[in-house]
Amino acid sequence: MSLEPGFWSSVFMMVAGASWFNTGLALVLLVIALSGLAEGGGRDHMADLASILLATTIFWAYVEFVQFLIIWEENLKDEIPWYLTQVNSVWAPAIFVSVGLGFVVPFFGLLTQPGKRSRGVVAAACLLILISRLADKWWLVLPEFDPAGPLWLIAAAILALGGLMLLLFFWWLRHSVVSPIGAVQSWEAERG
Secondary structure (H helix, E strand, O other): EEEEEEEEEEEEEEEHHHHHHHHHHHHHHHHHHHHHHOOOOOHHHHHHHHHHHHHHHHHHHHHHHHHHHHHHHHOOOOOOOOHHHHHOOOOOOHHHHHHHHHHHHHHHHHHHHHHHOOHHHHHHHHHHHHHHHHHHHHHHHHOOOOOOOHHHHHHHHHHHHHHHHHHHHHHHHHHOOOOHHHHHHHHHHHHH
């Protein structure tokens, strides 16, 4: 909201929080699905975590739509231009990528119990959610800058910042006292 001083939304922080929580959960669940940490035991932890991911995905889509509906219905001259700028820019396809990959595909993929139990379906849904959040942030930020800059520079900035965050995440995952990888390995060693 700081990029467009005239734009104001009471739901914006809820949208941002839902997006951050959904993104974080998708990253963690992607690591779990690819590493197979949720396997074993009597309870299907993968399906439980996928259900939570589905719920946060639905909540994110709901608050995004509520923000759009409230602003569009109010029809205030200070707020409508923000959406018009976003929709009438070269970044407009990013909203379709965000909604399609961040809600529609994961929703139908994780709606059934076999989809929630499949490591491949869960990993694909998580990866699509992460890609959609990137498109969502592009749609949120880049239309405000008239010449947005070369695409390679935008991609390099994302790789630099995202790579640093992923490096910290995986370093913490490997060296943490509460590391799920270490816990699973020690549990397997105790079992024999």
